[in-house]
Amino acid sequence: MEAATHAEAAHGHAHGHDDHAHHPSGLMRWVTTTNHKDIGTLYLLFSLTMFFIGGLLAFGIRAELFQPGLQYWEPEFFNQLTTMHGLIMVFGAIMPAFVGFANWQIPMMIGAPDMAFARMNNWSFWLLPPAAILLVSSFFVPGGAPAGGWTIYAPLSTQMGPGMDLGIFALHIMGASSIMGSINIVTTILNMRAPGMTLMKMPLFVWTWLITAYLLIAVMPVLAGAITMILTDRHFGTNFFNAAGGGDPVMFQHIFWFFGHPEVYIMILPAFGIVSQVIPAFARKPLFGYASMVYATSSIAILSFIVWAHHMFTTGMPAAGQLFFMFATMLIAVPTGVKVFNWIATMWKGSMTFETPMLFACGFLFVFSMGGFTGLVCAITPIDIQIQDTYYVVAHFHYVLVAGSLFAIFSGTYFWLPKWTGHMYSETLGKAHFWLSLVFFNVTFFPMHFLGLAGMPRRIPDYALQFADFNMIASIGALGFGLSQLLFVAAIIKCARGGEKAPAKPWEGADTLEWTLPSPAPYHSFETPPVIK
Amino acid sequence: MISKWARYFLAALIPALTPAVAGAEGYNLQAPQTIIAHEIYDLHTLIFLICCAIFVAVFGTMTYSIIKHRKSVGHKAEQFHENTLVEIIWTIVPFIILIGMAIPATKTILAMKDTSNPDLTIKATGYQWKWGYDYLHEGVSFYSSLATPRDLVEDKTPDGARKRAEHANYLLEVDHPVVVPIGKKIRMIVTANDVIHAWWVPAFGVKQDAIPGFVRDTWFRVDKPGTYRGQCAELCGKEHGFMPIVVEALEPEKFALWLAEQKKLTAANAMASGSLDGKGVYDKICVACHAAGVAGAPKFGDKAAWAPRLKQGQEVLYTHALHGFKAMPLKGGATDLPDEQIKAAVDYLSAAGK
Ligand code: HEM
Ligand SMILES: [Cu+2]
Numbered sequence: 001m002e003a004a005t006h007a008e009a010a011h012g013h014a015h016g017h018d019d020h021a022h023h024p025s026g027l028m029r030w031v032t033t034t035n036h037k038d039i040g041t042l043y044l045l046f047s048l049t050m051f052f053i054g055g056l057l058a059f060g061i062r063a064e065l066f067q068p069g070l071q072y073w074e075p076e077f078f079n080q081l082t083t084m085h086g087l088i089m090v091f092g093a094i095m096p097a098f099v100g101f102a103n104w105q106i107p108m109m110i111g112a113p114d115m116a117f118a119r120m121n122n123w124s125f126w127l128l129p130p131a132a133i134l135l136v137s138s139f140f141v142p143g144g145a146p147a148g149g150w151t152i153y154a155p156l157s158t159q160m161g162p163g164m165d166l167g168i169f170a171l172h173i174m175g176a177s178s179i180m181g182s183i184n185i186v187t188t189i190l191n192m193r194a195p196g197m198t199l200m201k202m203p204l205f206v207w208t209w210l211i212t213a214y215l216l217i218a219v220m221p222v223l224a225g226a227i228t229m230i231l232t233d234r235h236f237g238t239n240f241f242n243a244a245g246g247g248d249p250v251m252f253q254h255i256f257w258f259f260g261h262p263e264v265y266i267m268i269l270p271a272f273g274i275v276s277q278v279i280p281a282f283a284r285k286p287l288f289g290y291a292s293m294v295y296a297t298s299s300i301a302i303l304s305f306i307v308w309a310h311h312m313f314t315t316g317m318p319a320a321g322q323l324f325f326m327f328a329t330m331l332i333a334v335p336t337g338v339k340v341f342n343w344i345a346t347m348w349k350g351s352m353t354f355e356t357p358m359l360f361a362c363g364f365l366f367v368f369s370m371g372g373f374t375g376l377v378c379a380i381t382p383i384d385i386q387i388q389d390t391y392y393v394v395a396h397f398h399y400v401l402v403a404g405s406l407f408a409i410f411s412g413t414y415f416w417l418p419k420w421t422g423h424m425y426s427e428t429l430g431k432a433h434f435w436l437s438l439v440f441f442n443v444t445f446f447p448m449h450f451l452g453l454a455g456m457p458r459r460i461p462d463y464a465l466q467f468a469d470f471n472m473i474a475s476i477g478a479l480g481f482g483l484s485q486l487l488f489v490a491a492i493i494k495c496a497r498g499g500e501k502a503p504a505k506p507w508e509g510a511d512t513l514e515w516t517l518p519s520p521a522p523y524h525s526f527e528t529p530p531v532i533k
Numbered sequence: 534m535i536s537k538w539a540r541y542f543l544a545a546l547i548p549a550l551t552p553a554v555a556g557a558e559g560y561n562l563q564a565p566q567t568i569i570a571h572e573i574y575d576l577h578t579l580i581f582l583i584c585c586a587i588f589v590a591v592f593g594t595m596t597y598s599i600i601k602h603r604k605s606v607g608h609k610a611e612q613f614h615e616n617t618l619v620e621i622i623w624t625i626v627p628f629i630i631l632i633g634m635a636i637p638a639t640k641t642i643l644a645m646k647d648t649s650n651p652d653l654t655i656k657a658t659g660y661q662w663k664w665g666y667d668y669l670h671e672g673v674s675f676y677s678s679l680a681t682p683r684d685l686v687e688d689k690t691p692d693g694a695r696k697r698a699e700h701a702n703y704l705l706e707v708d709h710p711v712v713v714p715i716g717k718k719i720r721m722i723v724t725a726n727d728v729i730h731a732w733w734v735p736a737f738g739v740k741q742d743a744i745p746g747f748v749r750d751t752w753f754r755v756d757k758p759g760t761y762r763g764q765c766a767e768l769c770g771k772e773h774g775f776m777p778i779v780v781e782a783l784e785p786e787k788f789a790l791w792l793a794e795q796k797k798l799t800a801a802n803a804m805a806s807g808s809l810d811g812k813g814v815y816d817k818i819c820v821a822c823h824a825a826g827v828a829g830a831p832k833f834g835d836k837a838a839w840a841p842r843l844k845q846g847q848e849v850l851y852t853h854a855l856h857g858f859k860a861m862p863l864k865g866g867a868t869d870l871p872d873e874q875i876k877a878a879v880d881y882l883s884a885a886g887k
Contacts, residue, residue, distance in 0.1 A: 068697050068704075070687050076771040149768045155745065156728040156770060243746020244862045249729060250744060284604070286614040314731060314766075315742045316723075316749035319646045323639060330631045334624060341623045344595045351610035352603045362599065366592060373584040380580060380634065382573045382641040385740050386562060389731065389766040450560045453577075455735040457766045460774030462686060464704045465697070466559055509610075 031126070034118035035523060036103045039125050041420075043100030044413075046128055048489070050092030053136065055482050057085040062444075062478040065471045070462055078461035079147035080139065080163075086150025087167065090267070091174045092132055094401065097409045098270040099124075099181050102209050104420065106185060108514035108521060109203045111194025111530045116187040120180050127177040135170035138163035149459060151260070154241030154252040158233050165234070168227045175220040182213035182220075189213075194513070196532030200294070203512045204287060207294050208273030211301045215262045215269075218305075223259040226252060250315050257308035265304045267401060269297060271408030272339060275361045277512065278411050279343050282358035283350030284509035289342040296335035296342075303332050313384045322381045329379035336372050340365065355507075356430030360411035363438050364404060371399025374449070389459075392452025398445045410437070410488065417495050418502030422520030425495040429487055436484035443477030563735045566761060567753045570738030572641045580634055587630075645738075648752045651720030655711065658868075659723075659730030659743035659765065662772035666711050667872055669722070673795040674871050679775045680706040686775075705762040710779035714788035718754045724856070726868045728770060734763035734780055742767055746863065748856050755782045799871075811881030814874050818867045823882065828860040831886065839886025847883065854879045 024032060033039060060081045064072050073081070103121070107114055115121045138145040143161020146152060157164055189210045193202070202210075229240040230252070239245025241252045280287045287293065309317060309325040317325075343365055352358070374396040378384050387393060410433070417425045447470035452458075456467045463471065505515040513530060514521065558564075565571040602608045658665040663678040681704050685696060697703055713719050723732050725743035733740040737753040755761070763778040783791060809817065815833070822830040831838035842850065854875050857863035864875050 067694060069685075069689070069693060071689060074771070075774065079768070079771060079773070147771070153729060153768070156768065159728065159770065243744075243857070244866070246860060248746075250747065283602075284610040285612060288614050289620055290614065292615075292620050314740050315744065316747075316751075319642055322642050322646075326638065326642070327635060330635060333631060334627050337627045338620070338624055340591065344591065344598065345616075345619070346614075347595065347598045348602065349598075349608070349611040349613075350602050351608050352599065353605070354599075354603070362595075365595065369588070369591070373588065376584065376634075377577065377580055380576060380638045382569075382638055382645060382738070383577050383580070385645070386570075386573055386577075386735060386738060388740065389768075453562050454559050455563055455763070457733075457764050457774070459768045460764075462704060462774050464702070465700075470559075 032122070034114075034122050036107050036115045036118070036121065036525075037420075037521065037523065039115075039121050040100045040103030040105075042125050043096050043103060043128075046125075046132070047093050047097035047100060048492075050088050050096070050132060052485075054085050054088035054093055055485065057081050057088065059478060059482055061085060062475040064461055065463070066475040067472065068463060068465055068468055073461065075461045076147060077144065079149075079459065080145040082459050083146050083149055083152075084135070084139070087135065087146070087171075088132075089401075090150060090263070091171065092128075092135070094267045094405050094409075095174075095178065096128060098209075098212070098267070098405075099178075101205075101270065101274065101409075101412055101416075102181075102185050105416065105514065106188055106206055106209060107192070108419075108517060108525050109206055109512050110189065110192060110197055111513050111526045111532070112188060112192035113524050113526055115184050116192060117180075117184045121184055124177045124180040124184065127173050127180075131170045131173035131177070134166050134173070138166040138170075141166065151253075151256060152227070152230065153256070154230055154233065154249050155243075157230050158241065165231065168231050171227055172224055175224050178216050179220050182216040185209055185213040186217070194526065194529040194532055200291065201532060203273075204276035204290070204293055205270070205273035208269040208276070208297055211297050212266050212269045215266050215301055215304070219259040219262045219266075222255060223263075226255040226259065229255075250312070253312050253315065254309065257311045258305075260311065261308040262301075262304045264397075264400070265300060267405050269301070271364070271405045272297065274408045274412035274415070275343065275364055277510075278357045278361040278415050279346050281415070281507045281510040282355065282361070283347050283352050285346060285350040286511075287342070288345035288348075289338075292338060293342055296338045299335045300332060303328060303335070307332060310379060310384070311388075313381050314388050326379060326381045330376065333372065333376050333379070340369055340372070353508075355414070356425070356427060356434055357411045357415035357507075359431065359434040360407050360414065363434060364407040364411065367403030367407070367438070367441065368400060371396055371404060374399060387452050389457055390452035391448040391456045391458055394458050395445050395448035395452060398448070402445070403441055407437070410434075413488075413492070415507070416514075417492070418506045419514055419517070419519050419521050421496050422502055423495050423499035424502050424506065425491050426499065429491040429494065433484060433487040433491060436487065437481065440477050440480035440484055444474050444481050445477070447471075447473050447477075565738065566736040566755050566757060566759075567738055569641065569645055569753065570736060572637075572644065573738045576637055576641060579637070583630065583634065645751070648720050648750045650718065651752060652717035653713065654720045654722060655713070656722040656724070657711075657732045657743065657778075659725035659727075659732070659769065659776075661727050661770050662765075662776040664707075664730075664732070664765075664776060664778060665726075666709075668792070668795075669872070671792060671796065672871075672873055673792065673799055675709045675795070675799075677707045677709045677711065677779070679704070679777060680708045681775075702762065704775065705764070705777045705779070707777055707779045710760070710781045712781045712783060712788060712791050713755065714785045715756055715758055715782045716754065716785070718752055720750055720752045722748055722750050724748045724863075729767050730769045730776070731766035732763075732778060733766040734761050734778055736761045736763075737780075740766055746857055755780075758782050758784055809870075809874055809877075811874075811877035811879075814867070814870065814878035815881050818865045818870075819878055819882065822861075822865075830861065833882065834885045836886055839883065843883055843886060847879070850879050850883060851876050 064078055141162045143163055145163045146160055146167040148157040148160060189206055232238040233240050233242060239247040241247045241249050243249055276287055307325060307329045310329045313322055378396055414425055414430050451467055451470050456463055502519040504518050562574050562577060565574045654669045656667040656669055663676050665676050667674045723741040723743045725745045727745060730743040731740055732743055739751050739753050741749050741751040759782055761780045765773060765776045823833050826832040831842060855864060855872055864870055
């Protein structure tokens, strides 16, 4: 997977003259840009902003739960906080962050000059800010923001005020953006690879995104259908989910989770991809089991379509249904395990160093796997019936989404920042960010396992006294975790503004194509395609 | 069977493990009080321990590698990148472990689903935001709401915090608990009136979503007299955190006394509130559709329309009227009426259709 040297040479002089020649400057550069790197940056900054807005809401939740009693919010507003926190983090922070990575990295990693549909790329991004504004502005309409949980179960969601409609429109727009982004990614990967780069020579990050993009195209329309039916139930007299009119409230859950379970893999597969780039680079050793990684990712994606009702074990489905969904869900643990084993085998007998990207990747392995184990516990139907809709599930999905997806996003950011900015980030800031995040993450979320087992339901603004101690610990951890993220912003700003010049390939063991380009990467990546041996 | 496996594991591992496993209050599932809850508890212990063992093995390896295979200690990277045998082994072995977990889990699922031959059937209905209980064959019905005073919940003074801390069963107490006899199989029929709720008592291992328009069932048999507390487990709107469930389990004799008392109360209430008879209910509620035959409803007194329906038998008609059928909403929409009165209205309608 090495680029022929003449490609590098071609770059050296191609960029001298036309690097900044073809685009407007100032604000209009960003509004009109069709450049994959600019758009990637926009996605990442958007995601960072939403991450902080979502974090603020989370802090509102944890403040209320610091002690028993209603301290700050009315219960209704508390429900708005949990709902909006979930929606913003899923649709505003995690998903766009990965699309940002895809935009920056996929063309560079497959030796392409840009994304396949450059104008559509601009449109995919610029749909997001209006959607986010719609979503956040729902706080200010009568009745407030959606308050039915991020899962917007009917018929509760048909009861809400106009904030729910704003939320639905926002999701529609974000869904359209995701679909366009995915079409672009699929087309780019399938058509624009450098000569010689067969599918089985693609870097794993590209593979995971190819599969993720297919998942997105398959399930975003399903979500759109579900929320449209809610919309017509709310305003146009239909009764899709209204039992009194002959509708079926459980059907909403089936449709939602048919989207929702693949969605959780949409949020983790690109993370697997990032970690699969980072670990070999810092172990100075090729990825172990490349082919089995590709097969494992594909089988996870396929299985993700037949496990959705594991979110619905308590709705009272027949025993045959419970058994089927339990077995199918347990099966997912096999390819997930294979991935973890492969990563550890990659580290085995390597020559490892632990710069920040590698720290986050190791943190990911450790802590994400705990989320995998609790996932397995949730998959066992009888146990799940006890812990469904409790804090145990809250712990489970934060272990996979924060310590999984988010840590991978951090890892990837530090890994590629030198390529993006041309400067090395501050290792001191990065390491402090890692250790504080790791510690406070566990202080926040580990006690939630105990809370859930002991019987604390999720989505409640006040709780019985036996839950007080662990809630207090979790709230303190949350404050610490939130503040630690300021270090991340500091590290990024510092790196963007200056610092030690980054060489083309700052990481000794990195071997993908982007490292053959100078740092910062030139505006147009590969005008002459490199040739892969 | 399951518990044998779990005990086997426990015997080997417990001395080495922390209170988290031993079941110290607040760290683990609540002390189980039914067979099902016991099985769930043991199943969780078993799977937890297996996961711990895998975790130690896998991350022990990783930690070893992190310590030994680093550049700073001069380790040189080897360049191997596949090993078919190893890869097959670590696909097959987890698969076998999973089968080991699935077998006991399957048995518990089948046991949980067996609601046949109950000794007592109670219907729980979720409302925003309280529970309604109907003892179906005893004719006893009541609502059960949070008993913790709202002022105490909202008291923001330091004094409030102290008072809450001293308030036993804060947020887990109700005005009218469900009362059940010990040692008897209780079948819970669970439904809802408005949005989805969930009826959950952790110590019984019972959690069942309460879904409007749907009737689901579950069961438990508790052997120790006592008070068992749970909460609504499905987000149901703003007071979701404030609709607890309290079950009081009594010896059968005490239960019989309680039941007699309740029957008297229910009868007295019905007299006092001028309970409607069949015609009264029809004139107030059913008339909306059954007079003109709205949405396919059989018209009052229309013998042709009623004949095939009457043939199904009175019980079926009751069920349809109580739980809804096609366009017929449950209880004709008058969900606050006791079942007995709806049945009376069905009798009245069917007499006219004969
Ligand atoms: C070994 C792999 C996994 C298994 C077996 C598994 C299993 C489960 C099960 C059974 C539930 C339902 C729990 C309940 O509501 O009672 C659940 C919830 C959830 N899982 Fe996983 N999971 C796994 C990995 C993941 C990953 C990788 C992600 C995302 C990155 C994820 C995200 C979630 C989320 C977001 C929920 C909760 C959704 C909600 O109710 O709000 N899980 N998981
Ligand atoms: Cu799922």
